[in-house]
Amino acid sequence: MKPNITSLEADAAGSRDLAVTHANLEIPADDPIGLDSGIEFGPVNIAYNTYGALNTDKSNAILICHALTGDQHVANKQPLTGKQGWWTHLVGPGKPIDTDRYFVICPNILGGCLGTTGPASINPETGLPYGLKFPVITIGDMVEAQARLIDHLGIDQLFAVVGGSMGGMQVLEWASRYKDRVYAAVPIATAAWHSSQNIAFHEVGRQAVMADPNWLRGDYYSGGVVPRNGLAVARMAAHITYLSEDALHEKFGRNLQDRADRTFSFDADFQVESYLRHQGSTFVDRFDANSYLYITRAMDYFDLAAENNDVLANAFRGTRTRFCVVSFTSDWLYPTRESREIVQALNAVAANVSFVEIESNAGHDAFLLDEPEFFATIRGFIGSCAQKRGLTSAGKEA
Amino acid sequence: MKPNITSLEADAAGSRDLAVTHANLEIPADDPIGLDSGIEFGPVNIAYNTYGALNTDKSNAILICHALTGDQHVANKQPLTGKQGWWTHLVGPGKPIDTDRYFVICPNILGGCLGTTGPASINPETGLPYGLKFPVITIGDMVEAQARLIDHLGIDQLFAVVGGSMGGMQVLEWASRYKDRVYAAVPIATAAWHSSQNIAFHEVGRQAVMADPNWLRGDYYSGGVVPRNGLAVARMAAHITYLSEDALHEKFGRNLQDRADRTFSFDADFQVESYLRHQGSTFVDRFDANSYLYITRAMDYFDLAAENNDVLANAFRGTRTRFCVVSFTSDWLYPTRESREIVQALNAVAANVSFVEIESNAGHDAFLLDEPEFFATIRGFIGSCAQKRGLTSAGKEA
16 A cells, blocks of 8 residues: 655645645455446556545545546646646635535546556556556446545545536436435536537547557557647647637637737637647646546446436435535536536435526636636535534534 | 530439539639739639529629538539539529529639649649648638639629628628629628637647648648548537537437447447547548648638728628628527627618528538528528519529
8 A cells, every 4th residue: 555645735825734645545456346337347546635634423524526637636736737736716725615624535536547547557467558458437437436435534424525527427426326425415517418519529539539640549658659649639629618609709819829910821820729739738748648538438428317217316316415506607518408407306306406507608617717606605505514414613523 | 724514413302404514714823813811823723613594694693602611513413422512402493592593603612622723733833732832821812713713704793692601701701802793692600700719629620630640741642641530530520510519419319329238438339429430531532631721721810800900890881782691590600699790790881781590400500401491581582682683583684
């Protein structure tokens, strides 16, 4: 077992120190995870970060589920990029998800590339990276791996499970599979199934990766050359879907990039071209192309209704979890309509649910940005659940 | 000069013969086209089709402008694919644009790959295909080439200029540059400038082509291997933008392709994946990758306001052309809002304009599909203009 490493890092505002523990759970081969495909898979390493302290009765744990290209570094600097964690707006000392009150756990997902076992990990049968020998996984499989971690931490019931986009899919899957283990659930900017348009965009990204001759059917790890170009194109296409047309218009319009006129060439004349190229090229430095294939596939396969005899409400029948469903007005990747379908299913089984559509023109990316109304929503919901759960402000059960 | 070839082809319904003339205009090097980039470009061949007969006073000519991946085969079988022309719903004997009444001209655009000079054509200076030595062109340059053709045909004023998508951009440019030569103008599913989101999607497509190692910086013609994979990815990404989310949902939903369950692989499990892959792979058989780069660039550069001191209305000041602007409710590539901007500019100069938003859930592609309300609109507008212009039903001036 790798040792836990706890470090003090300045929080995003630079005003407070935040204790972060970087840890790993090694699940041995003789205790494999049963995947939805029927495969018994192991060994599995789960890399995870924790922030704050678990109270004595272990009732103040919040699991954060990350999105497609996210990772466990939710509130501390990402080691590869040196950038602030992806949700420092929301998670930290005094933040809506307050690390002074709650024990926050964020694992890298199964299939990921930041420490948890994924296609770039060594296949013990061959001594080489899995590549395409890695099994095709599902959102449910990601949740099973997380459940092992929660078992390991000795936590019977999570106080809350929170996530946006693909993280929200995991939240829904948690609330469906482990009804008694989730006190509160916050699925944000997400859907109970992946739409055909979203499958289509993912398929474009996968084909872009697979068209790159350096992809080598997934066996590119030993050669030292990765399918950069294909992955960059995939990221560029995806990135457009994360923004709203209004946001693109306001941010870039038809502005030219550091030039007075069109160059009559294929240079990045427009700011939006330059921005997209930058998004593509920086992404490949921090992400594994095969992980991108596997994770997008898992999202495409996600259909919580299909898992429950084609009736979404069945997924939540008997739930006592408190739900807070959040969508953003300009999100066209996971439009409000799809959040409403979740809410309707929850209403159909008389679940405790609140639903907030946040006014924002930032598109899907809004869930990662500085959106005060969103933060107030989360702070209010988590605070009210903590009160009902009898958690004192110090995170202890009253 | 290549000879004109006139053939009788069955019309789309198979019930009527349609006479199609396949012709070429060769513009010599010593009479070059002055491009917007400042380059004097020639020689240029323009491949074009005509349908119907020009009346004696040459007042019944309708110019059809094709879109990004369209061609001159508007109403007859496309020779490479064997499929019906792309606008047989709209153009033909008895159709809204009636080849029994009007002389219909459809040229392949400058930069195209179906006979008109483009990047795959031989550069007389080198004896080799232009590749990236082809000049970067604009929508205005396409119109200049068409104007040469209209001069050659001895037509002072076109009765109408009609086109959708990029074809609509050419219509607007015609109406702006040649106010006295356009009696009626029908810009369909288009915009007066290309939005940043649309530039972004085009840039993804170009990067996909350029990432293909077979692209060879555009010099792939001699090797016999073309950048198939890159162009296919570009087409797949673009194709998503041509459909509405509703259309994708209704057409495919999450339906699986010829299988009972997910395969837990990267096969095209979903119908929408299979459909997109098919769209990508058939496109590369009929289209040149460099043409795709040049034409998307021309669209990105299009900004009729910028060409007129940043005031779109200036583009139409003094016009006597009758306009019919058409948009479709579910078109998110060229949303109705952008058609309204055209209408507002026309209103600002007291132009004669009617505007119709057609209810359709087919997305941008609606302009190419069987949309009865759209056809009725075109039939009504063209018929009423013909009456005002004094054209009898036989296409002769009264």
